Amino acid sequence: MRFSIASILAVSPALLSSVVSAQTYSECNPMLRRDCPANPALSGTYAHIYGGEASSFKYLAGKDMIKYGSSDGAHFRVEKSKDSPTIVSNFYIMWGKFEVTMKAAPGAGIVSSIVLQSDDLDEIDWEWLGGKPDEAQSNYFGKGNTATYDRGAFHTVDSQATFHKYGLNWTAEKLEWLIDDVVVRTLTPAMVKGDYYPQTPMTARIGIWSGGDSDNEPGVIAWSGGPTNYKEGPYDMIVKKIYVQDYSSGKEYRYTDQSGSADSIEAVGGEIGAGPQSGAGNAATATGSPSAYNAPSNSGRLPSSTSKSEATSGASGNNADSSESTHNSASPSSSSSSSAGANGAAYIATGGSSSGSSETYTGAASSTMAVKTAGLALAAAGLIVGWIL
C-alpha cells in the first residue's frame, strides 16, 4: 500500500505532506534484480468510458468496491476500513499521456488518486484529499526516492463538485500536469536534483484508499486529514473516462541494465519515441478486431488467460457498442468525441457485458500486491533505503 519510506523511518510529520503517497513496493524491481519480466507495451492509445470494466486494466485490490451501476461513471468506493479499490493497466507506456475524467471523493481521511508508476518506482501522481474539496495535489518520485521534500504541489480546483479531466503529459523533456487541458505545473529534468526525474516505463493506476484508517502511521493519518469517519460514508471517487497514449512503440519495454535510466530502456520491436507513435496498438480492443492485448509469454504479471478472455469478449460482440477503443495514432480528441456521443449507450452496452466478462480479470494473481502487509512494505522500503544509502 502507500506507506512511505519517510513515514516508516518516522521523519517529522511536518515533512510528510508531499511524501506519504510513494509506492514502496514493486513485484520485481529491475534496479534490484536482473530477471524481471519485460514490460508489455501499450504502443498506441487506450480509451475507456465507464460503463463496465476497463478491459485493459486489472484489479490490484477491492474489485467488489468498484460499482458500475451508475450512469455518471464507475464509483470507486471506500465504505469500511481497508477498502482500497484500485485498478492498474495491463500495459506500460514509455513517455506518454494519461488522462482521467473524474470527481474526487469527499470525506476527511479519504485519498483519491491517479498514478503512473514504473517497476523501479518512478511515479507521477494526482491526488485529492477528501477533506479538501477545492484542491488537487501533484507529485512525483524517482526510483522510489523520498529523500527530498519539494516534489508536491497544490492546485485549486472544485474537484468534488465537478467532473474535470486531469492529465499527465510525460516526455523526456518535460512533465506536465494538466487540468481540463490547461497545464498547471511543468517539471523538467533540470529542475530535479539528482537522477530522479521519472523516466522508466509506467503502468497507469486509479484508486481510492483511506489514509485515515486508525492503524495507519500517525503521519499518514494526519496528512490525509483523517481519522476517517466511516459512519458518514460511503465515499465515492467517480471515474467517467480513461485515456492513455503511449509515445513509444513496440511489443514490450525492457530494462537492459540496472541503472533505472531512460537510456537503458529498449523498445522491443519498436522505438522509444518523443511523441505519439503509429504502433500496432497492443491494448485489448472491444471491437472484435484481432489486435487483442498481446501479453508476452514470460510475463509473470499477466497470465495468458487475460489476453485470451479479452479477445473472446471482443469477438463475441459483448462490447459491440462499447466505449473502449484502441487506435494506432488517433488523436485524443477524435477518440473522445466519437465515444462522447455514445456516452449513454456506451454505458448500457458495457454495463451489460461487464458481468459476463468479470472472470476476464485474473485479479487473484495480482491482487495481493496492494494488500501486502506493512511488514512487506517495510522490507521493500528497507531494500530501497539500503540502495539509496
Ligand SMILES: *[C@@H]1O[C@H](CO)[C@@H](O)[C@H](O)[C@H]1NC(C)=O
Ligand atoms: C505533450 O507534450 C508534448 C511534448 O512537449 C507536446 O508536443 C504536446 O503538445 C503535449 N500535449 C498535451 C496534450 O499537452
